[in-house]
Amino acid sequence: MKKILITGGAGFIGSHVVRRMVNNYPDYYIVNLDKLTYAGNLANLDDIKGKKNYEFIREDIVKAEAMLQLFKDYDFTYVIHLAAESHVDRSIANPIEFVMTNVIGTVNLLNAARHAWDGKFEGRRFYHVSTDEVYGALGEEGFFTEETRYDPHSPYSASKAGSDHFVRAYHDTYGFPVVISNCSNNYGSHHFPEKLIPLAINNIKNSKPIPVYGKGENVRDWLWVEDHARAIDLILHKGKTGDTYNIGGHNEWKNIDLIHLLCSIMDRKLGRAAGESAKLITYVKDRAGHDLRYAIDASKLKNELGWMPSLQFEEGLEKTVDWYLANESWLNNITSGDYKKYYEQQYVKR
Numbered sequence: 367m368k369k370i371l372i373t374g375g376a377g378f379i380g381s382h383v384v385r386r387m388v389n390n391y392p393d394y395y396i397v398n399l400d401k402l403t404y405a406g407n408l409a410n411l412d413d414i415k416g417k418k419n420y421e422f423i424r425e426d427i428v429k430a431e432a433m434l435q436l437f438k439d440y441d442f443t444y445v446i447h448l449a450a451e452s453h454v455d456r457s458i459a460n461p462i463e464f465v466m467t468n469v470i471g472t473v474n475l476l477n478a479a480r481h482a483w484d485g486k487f488e489g490r491r492f493y494h495v496s497t498d499e500v501y502g503a504l505g506e507e508g509f510f511t512e513e514t515r516y517d518p519h520s521p522y523s524a525s526k527a528g529s530d531h532f533v534r535a536y537h538d539t540y541g542f543p544v545v546i547s548n549c550s551n552n553y554g555s556h557h558f559p560e561k562l563i564p565l566a567i568n569n570i571k572n573s574k575p576i577p578v579y580g581k582g583e584n585v586r587d588w589l590w591v592e593d594h595a596r597a598i599d600l601i602l603h604k605g606k607t608g609d610t611y612n613i614g615g616h617n618e619w620k621n622i623d624l625i626h627l628l629c630s631i632m633d634r635k636l637g638r639a640a641g642e643s644a645k646l647i648t649y650v651k652d653r654a655g656h657d658l659r660y661a662i663d664a665s666k667l668k669n670e671l672g673w674m675p676s677l678q679f680e681e682g683l684e685k686t687v688d689w690y691l692a693n694e695s696w697l698n699n700i701t702s703g704d705y706k707k708y709y710e711q712q713y714v715k716r
């Protein structure tokens with residue numbers, strides 16, 4: 367039985383990857399290692415927690431000794447590394463945490479795997495999950511390709527860029543078997559409500575202001591999270607060692623247009639008059655260093671591995687809204703307690 371380590375599996379994307387791997391590969395033994403920070407939530411995996419090929423370990427990737435021991439205890443064939451601090455606004459408030467987990471934590475994992483695998487790399491793979499934000503910001507035109515020069519602007523994207531460089535350095539220096547993907551913004555179920563889409567859904571539901579940064583003209587390329595998980599599965603098994611793959615939805619939206627679409631879906635779902643939810647739109651002070659536009663050219667992934675996004679955005683967004691409305695208790699559990707403090711600090715009246 368192949369043993370697969372998935373880090374950050376209790377988070378948003380990680381939980382979709384864990385679910386997919388546990389359900390689709392009964393002959394893989396999946397170890398989900400997660401520190402359970404504010405963003406990690408085992409309730410995301412309630413449906414698979416009793417499965418025979420699944421185990422959860424609560425641990426911190428920043429602990430070097432613990433990572434060395436883990437790789438001694440388990441003979442992992444693959445690692446899918448998703449654990450990270452992932453929210454740009456939190457990275458602006460507290461960059462150090464991002465350096466610790468995203469850079470030091472990643473190097474600890476690389477190091478532990480390299481020592482345990484001890485040059486016997488055949489058939490093994492270390493998959494590093496990264497973001498398109500490492501490429502910086504685009505103007506009105508153009509796309510990020512795998513050759514685009516790194517130009518990160520936020521502490522979050524700088525820490526992810528640092529981790530990507532270490533992963534490539536391990537490949538180039540030690541012949542370590544890595545593969546990297548850089549994906550655009552994800553959306554879907556189990557998304558922590560500090561990020562734009564779930565935050566807006568939650569606020570609209572509760573008739574609270576929808577905070578739109580600046581003029582709402584920043585553009586993001588949105589991808590259904592299960593399409594990302596499917597791409598990761600494909601790249602893990604079929605991608606070329608040492609290569610990078612861009613993953614994106616070919617689905618660019620200005621924030622303000624996205625919010626209007628969401629408001630109209632929510633009006634319909636909540637039985638409100640058309641235009642009612644849009645009255646909650648509130649322009650707030652812009653994010654510092656706010657990247658104008660992200661857009662991915664995913665043609666390498668399409669041409670080499672045949673991957674394409676499966677869902678139209680309107681359909682995916684409606685499914686996402688349905689999930690949040692049907693899972694009120696999931697949302698309420700998160701938005702009580704610490705989240706309230708975060709929200710009050712982040713969204714001070716200007």
Ligand code: NAD
Pocket residue numbers: 373374375376377378379380399400401402403404405406407425426427428447448449450451452453467471495496497498526548549550551552553558
């Ligand atoms: P998330 O914040 O929802 O989840 C991160 C998970 O990592 C949480 O479960 C958290 O508990 C865990 N974690 C954090 N620090 C840890 C540590 N020190 N040790 C062990 N576990 C720790 O993030 P996400 O949105 O699911 O993103 C997952 C990965 O995908 C990240 O590497 C992120 O950079 C990347 N990514 C995210 C997006 C996106 O749109 N969300 C897009 C592209 C790439």
Ligand code: TYD
Pocket residue numbers: 454455551560561562563565577578579580584585586621653
């Ligand atoms: P976010 O979901 O934080 O993802 P990222 O910063 O990684 O792209 O934000 C998506 C976009 O929405 C980004 O341009 C910032 C903007 N935004 C708002 O306008 N208001 C908000 O309250 C948040 C959280 C984000």
